[in-house]
Amino acid sequence: MVKFGTQEWAELVIEAINSNKAYAKAADWWEGDFIFQIDPFGGLDHQIRVWVGLYHGKCTGAQVLKEDEEYRLLEKGEKASGQPFEAEFVYSARIDVWEKILRKELDPIRALLSGQSKIQGDMPKILRATEAAKELVASAATIETEFYD
Amino acid sequence: MDDTQRETLFLTIKAVIDGIIADKRENPKNTKRLNSFEGRINIGLHVEEDEIMWINLIAKDGEYTVGKDALEERDLELIADPEDLMFFCNGQFSVMHMMMKRNRFGERKLRFKGRAYGKLLALPKILVLDKK
Numbered sequence: 001m002v003k004f005g006t007q008e009w010a011e012l013v014i015e016a017i018n019s020n021k022a023y024a025k026a027a028d029w030w031e032g033d034f035i036f037q038i039d040p041f042g043g044l045d046h047q048i049r050v051w052v053g054l055y056h057g058k059c060t061g062a063q064v065l066k067e068d069e070e071y072r073l074l075e076k077g078e079k080a081s082g083q084p085f086e087a088e089f090v091y092s093a094r095i096d097v098w099e100k101i102l103r104k105e106l107d108p109i110r111a112l113l114s115g116q117s118k119i120q121g122d123m124p125k126i127l128r129a130t131e132a133a134k135e136l137v138a139s140a141a142t143i144e145t146e147f148y149d
Numbered sequence: 150m151d152d153t154q155r156e157t158l159f160l161t162i163k164a165v166i167d168g169i170i171a172d173k174r175e176n177p178k179n180t181k182r183l184n185s186f187e188g189r190i191n192i193g194l195h196v197e198e199d200e201i202m203w204i205n206l207i208a209k210d211g212e213y214t215v216g217k218d219a220l221e222e223r224d225l226e227l228i229a230d231p232e233d234l235m236f237f238c239n240g241q242f243s244v245m246h247m248m249m250k251r252n253r254f255g256e257r258k259l260r261f262k263g264r265a266y267g268k269l270l271a272l273p274k275i276l277v278l279d280k281k
Binding site for chain 2: 109110112113114115116117118119122123124127128130
């Protein structure tokens with residue numbers, strides 16, 4: 001078991017995504033990195049942000065941001081400069097919502113459309129990639145994860 | 150659903166509709182239709198078995214505005230589960246699918262009231278993303 005939102009967990013996310021053939025197929029056209037933001041609640045007393053690089057069905061890296069590290073949300077159509085940490089999308093939810101998503105008790109799209117999670121970024125692009133989004137989360141759900149009780 | 154979740158959902162749906170209109174404006178073939186469509190539409194988001202959250206869409210003079218609550222005077226009233234509405238907007242669910250299939254509450258995925266059938270039939274051209 002690895003603790004959710006740690007660098008060790010992030011490394012396993014890379015492996016999980018890159019071994020998910022359904023994700024590779026659904027996201028073969030996708031270019032756009034994510035910040036996954038985990039907001040404190042219950043046993044978690046601080047915010048966690050994880051940068052995840054995604055390019056044509058593969059995960060190019062995953063990094064937990066330090067408390068003093070900032071990220072930049074790219075404008076629609078803006079290309080990444082290669083500097084850390086830039087992302088096209090930010091998907092955020094409270095830790096208890098993330099836990100339900102990763103335990104497959106809540107679909108990430110339903111979380112979004114029930115007001116339990118938020119997304120920032122180019123909405124039409126994400127609307128065209130709902131299957132890829134589900135597979136992305138399904139990849140992370142394969143990791144045996146310990147949460148913050 | 151609490152007030153924070155309602156506000157978050159409103160902002161998400163507003164971002165979806167605003168994003169689709171902006172995306173369609175990038176294709177000059179859509180300009181005439183987007184500029185000529187006018188309507189006052191109440192959209193009921195069926196969020197829980199016994200809860201419908203109302204928002205509205207006003208299209209006038211080529212401008213599209215998404216607001217909270219239902220309008221008193223409207224041309225059309227639609228009710229759908231927000232997830233089904235999103236799959237309609239991204240082209241995954243057709244109008245026929247939305248009219249014929251049942252949602253998770255056992256209701257038709259898209260219910261409507263109003264006699265503005267022309268506006269109803271035009272909606273897919275306004276609210277459904279173009280394929281790329």
